[in-house]
Amino acid sequence: MDLRFSPEDNAFREEVRTWLAANVPTDRRPKRGPEMREYDLAWQRKLYDAGWGNVAWPIEYGGRDLPLIQQLVWFEEYARTGMRPIDTRFVGLAHAGPTLMARATDEQKSFHLPKILKGEVVWCQGFSEPEAGSDLASLRTKAVVDGDQLVVTGQKIWTSFADNADYQELLVRTNPDVPKHKGITWVICDMALPGIEIRPIRTIEGGADFSEVFYDEVRIPIENVVGGIDNGWSVAMSTLAFERGTAFTISQVQLAASVEELIELARSRRSLNGRPVIEDDSLAQRLARARADCAALRALTYLGISKNVDSDQPGPEGSMMKLHYADLAKRVYKLGIEILGSRSLAIPHVEDDTEWIDKHLIAYSTSIGGGTSEIQRNIIGERVLGLPR
Amino acid sequence: MNLLPTPEQIEITDSSAAFVADKVSIERTRELFEQGVLPAIADAAWAAAAELGWFALGLPEECNGVGCGLADEALLFRQIGRGLVPGPFLSTVLGARTAAFGGEQDLADEIVSGRRVGLVIPDSLDAIGADGSIVGAVQLVDADLDGMVLTVTADVAALVEVASLVDVNEVPCLDHTARLYRATGTGAAPVASVAASEDPIELRGHVLVAAMLTGITEWARDTGAEHAANRIQFDKPIGVNQAIKHPCADMAVQAQLSYSQMLFGALAVDEGRPDVVFQALTAHVTAVAAADFATATTLQIMGGMGFTHEHDVHLYVKRMELLSHTFGAPGLWLARLLELPEPS
Ligand SMILES: Cc1cc2nc3c(=O)[nH]c(=O)nc-3n(C[C@H](O)[C@H](O)[C@H](O)COP(=O)(O)OP(=O)(O)OC[C@H]3O[C@@H](n4cnc5c(N)ncnc54)[C@H](O)[C@@H]3O)c2cc1C
Numbered sequence: 001m002d003l004r005f006s007p008e009d010n011a012f013r014e015e016v017r018t019w020l021a022a023n024v025p026t027d028r029r030p031k032r033g034p035e036m037r038e039y040d041l042a043w044q045r046k047l048y049d050a051g052w053g054n055v056a057w058p059i060e061y062g063g064r065d066l067p068l069i070q071q072l073v074w075f076e077e078y079a080r081t082g083m084r085p086i087d088t089r090f091v092g093l094a095h096a097g098p099t100l101m102a103r104a105t106d107e108q109k110s111f112h113l114p115k116i117l118k119g120e121v122v123w124c125q126g127f128s129e130p131e132a133g134s135d136l137a138s139l140r141t142k143a144v145v146d147g148d149q150l151v152v153t154g155q156k157i158w159t160s161f162a163d164n165a166d167y168q169e170l171l172v173r174t175n176p177d178v179p180k181h182k183g184i185t186w187v188i189c190d191m192a193l194p195g196i197e198i199r200p201i202r203t204i205e206g207g208a209d210f211s212e213v214f215y216d217e218v219r220i221p222i223e224n225v226v227g228g229i230d231n232g233w234s235v236a237m238s239t240l241a242f243e244r245g246t247a248f249t250i251s252q253v254q255l256a257a258s259v260e261e262l263i264e265l266a267r268s269r270r271s272l273n274g275r276p277v278i279e280d281d282s283l284a285q286r287l288a289r290a291r292a293d294c295a296a297l298r299a300l301t302y303l304g305i306s307k308n309v310d311s312d313q314p315g316p317e318g319s320m321m322k323l324h325y326a327d328l329a330k331r332v333y334k335l336g337i338e339i340l341g342s343r344s345l346a347i348p349h350v351e352d353d354t355e356w357i358d359k360h361l362i363a364y365s366t367s368i369g370g371g372t373s374e375i376q377r378n379i380i381g382e383r384v385l386g387l388p389r
Numbered sequence: 390m391n392l393l394p395t396p397e398q399i400e401i402t403d404s405s406a407a408f409v410a411d412k413v414s415i416e417r418t419r420e421l422f423e424q425g426v427l428p429a430i431a432d433a434a435w436a437a438a439a440e441l442g443w444f445a446l447g448l449p450e451e452c453n454g455v456g457c458g459l460a461d462e463a464l465l466f467r468q469i470g471r472g473l474v475p476g477p478f479l480s481t482v483l484g485a486r487t488a489a490f491g492g493e494q495d496l497a498d499e500i501v502s503g504r505r506v507g508l509v510i511p512d513s514l515d516a517i518g519a520d521g522s523i524v525g526a527v528q529l530v531d532a533d534l535d536g537m538v539l540t541v542t543a544d545v546a547a548l549v550e551v552a553s554l555v556d557v558n559e560v561p562c563l564d565h566t567a568r569l570y571r572a573t574g575t576g577a578a579p580v581a582s583v584a585a586s587e588d589p590i591e592l593r594g595h596v597l598v599a600a601m602l603t604g605i606t607e608w609a610r611d612t613g614a615e616h617a618a619n620r621i622q623f624d625k626p627i628g629v630n631q632a633i634k635h636p637c638a639d640m641a642v643q644a645q646l647s648y649s650q651m652l653f654g655a656l657a658v659d660e661g662r663p664d665v666v667f668q669a670l671t672a673h674v675t676a677v678a679a680a681d682f683a684t685a686t687t688l689q690i691m692g693g694m695g696f697t698h699e700h701d702v703h704l705y706v707k708r709m710e711l712l713s714h715t716f717g718a719p720g721l722w723l724a725r726l727l728e729l730p731e732p733s
Contacts, residue, residue, distance in 0.1 A: 003392075003657065005390055260731050284723075285720065288726040289723060291671075292674045296646045296650040298653075299653040300645055300650075302649065306392040309393075317645070320645055377634065377638035378635075381637050381641075385610075385617075385618075385641055386618060388625070389629065
């Protein structure tokens with residue numbers, strides 16, 4: 001056991017830190033629209049040109065294929081720049097891309113993977129539907145084979161970045177007459193096809209990152225199917241083995257940094273009684289707890305990564321990290337608006353305060369998106385502890 | 390960076406678990422405290438642990454120790470916690486170190502070969518003097534009247550003769566496996582003492598307590614989950630209900646957090662990290678919260694059985710309370726955590 005990084009890893013950290021310091025964008029990221037897309041893609045192009053297009057992807061696909069420990073170092077340093085853990089590049093780099101690597105044909109791979117890596121395209125994920133959320137396999141969006149095309153009719157919802165995406169990893173029902181996991185197909189959908197309508201949904205903090213997507217007899221070439229007709233469930237699940245827990249480091253490090261900022265904020269702001277907020281014992285205790293909890297979350301992340309270095313399949317730490325992170329992030333960002341006190345009501349006035357309010361509101365999504373906390377608890381209960389379903 | 394145990398560390402875990410099952414099982418512990426033997430561990434088992442080198446494990450070789458790291462010692466203490474092993478293991482291990490680093494090598498040798506050292510839990514922080522002497526009202530856990538007890542503060546660790554104390558009275562302890570005295574100090578000079586700047590004995594203590602609490606949490610997680618899977622009500626295992634399943638999942642998360650941070654704290658001490666105080670205190674804070682939650686959860690999952698003297702869960706609840714009051718209290722540690730610089 002060892003907490004220290006090797007001299008090579010430390011040298012690598014220096015290299016990464018120096019490069020990031022010199023290259024990370026200094027202007028504020030636009031909150032929506034084509035400007036946001038262009039900001040993210042320009043950053044991806046810069047990363048790609050310098051050889052940082054994706055530290056986890058295999059070299060044959062243009063990635064860096066770093067050892068897990070150096071991925072960890074990369075993500076720790078990346079986190080310190082304050083860049084978001086999830087932006088419009090996310091689905092392509094972390095979900096669709098790895099799925100294509102695992103299951104797509106050579107033609108599909110050589111067409112799509114370089115575009116993702118070079119920052120030419122944005123992907124989105126069309127999985128959830130109004131009637132299929134946690135129970136994803138009950139999805140209904142219908143696809144009928146017509147010659148060399150799939151004709152798709154139905155609706156997706158909560159599709160992040162749909163209005164800025166070029167492609168979508170789309171799950172459709174190709175066979176309604178077999179058990180629900182068996183009649184699903186995973187297909188690459190070009191978002192510019194006729195018959196697709198996108199309606200952005202306004203979110204709790206006033207953003208519009210996700211959308212409803214409607215499909216009216218959208219004709220998708222059958223060659224866009226990945227992994228075969230009716231085989232989509234196993235294709236959708238194949239990305240899981242790619243997720244080795246290192247990318248999670250960004251969220252963990254940034255949450256810990258937020259706690260440090262909140263401690264400072266609590267020292268500089270005053271409560272209703274005119275005293276520094278930090279002198280409120282109950283709040284001080286919760287800040288201290290948050291500091292400790294962030295440290296323990298890092299230890300948990302390190303343990304999970306240590307285990308994954310030695311094994312092909314990632315362990316249940318993934319669900320544990322996600323579940324604990326969601327609980328902790330909600331607690332931490334709630335402290336933010338408690339420290340601001342009644343001033344948190346006047347949203348437009350102070351830019352920095354707005355950020356704490358946004359973070360608090362956005363934190364509510366951490367226990368919903370990507371599989372709710374209840375579903376994570378089911379997974380841990382059943383797969384880790386062996387409890388009956 | 391690697392938090393996986395080495396083959397030697399796996400061996401420490403396996404052999405200590407085997408020893409606990411064989412020599413200091415909970416059934417045996419129960420027999421002993423029912424007979425009034427306190428602490429509820431047989432002299433032969435205590436001697437066997439000394440023989441195995443348990444008290445010398447983390448002591449440097451130049452102090453006649455085995456020279457292992459705190460992480461190794463913590464893995465041993467995790468098994469002590471999990472097996473609810475009675476006896477003053479914590480204060481004896483730290484006592485040997487205090488003697489050795491305080492220049493009393495003969496005393497250290499004696500302790501390592503099986504002379505018990507009890508633990509002092511002060512009624513208030515000012516009951517312990519700046520030199521580690523006892524100057525006020527205290528409680529002594531598992532002390533021998535003709536022996537020594539260990540005082541630990543953020544600044545100093547010291548060994549004090551029980552014979553130097555007054556008003557020493559035995560009282561029943563919440564933890565049925567422990568012997569408890571109330572006593573008052575007279576300010577007698579310690580037999581040996583070590584400043585925190587020389588060796589962080591307090592921090593080692595926090596990590597070892599966190600290790601025992603981690604063992605308790607892991608026991609509770611496994612016991613609760615097993616009952617949830619096997620107890621049938623309404624024709625189904627109770628564990629199909631999320632009101633049972635989800636707290637079990639939360640116990641699994643808490644156990645893993647407690648274990649990871651306990652290792653982080655131990656390695657921070659072994660490697661002399663700049664944020665060592667933060668990491669060790671955090672290990673204790675995290676482990677207390679996890680064990681408190683897990684023991685209460687498993688007690689509830691057991692139903693009426695959980696409320697009885699027969700089931701072991703109450704013994705774990707009570708041990709958890711004892712360990713939550715060792716080396717301070719959660720409120721004090723949290724206040725210190727907030728004062729410290731940002732962890733590195
Ligand atoms: C910010 C954000 C971004 C998202 N981005 C995308 C995206 O890009 N693409 C995409 O496809 N989807 C996306 N989603 C959708 C997300 O995956 C779903 O919201 C999520 O899976 C839950 O589905 P649901 O909203 O239908 O809720 P439901 O499944 O209806 O759940 C409602 C409530 O019931 C609980 N519940 C449901 N089933 C169970 C059960 N078996 N046991 C216990 N409790 C249960 C849930 O935990 C929840 O609390 C996004 C969501 C958010 C919040």
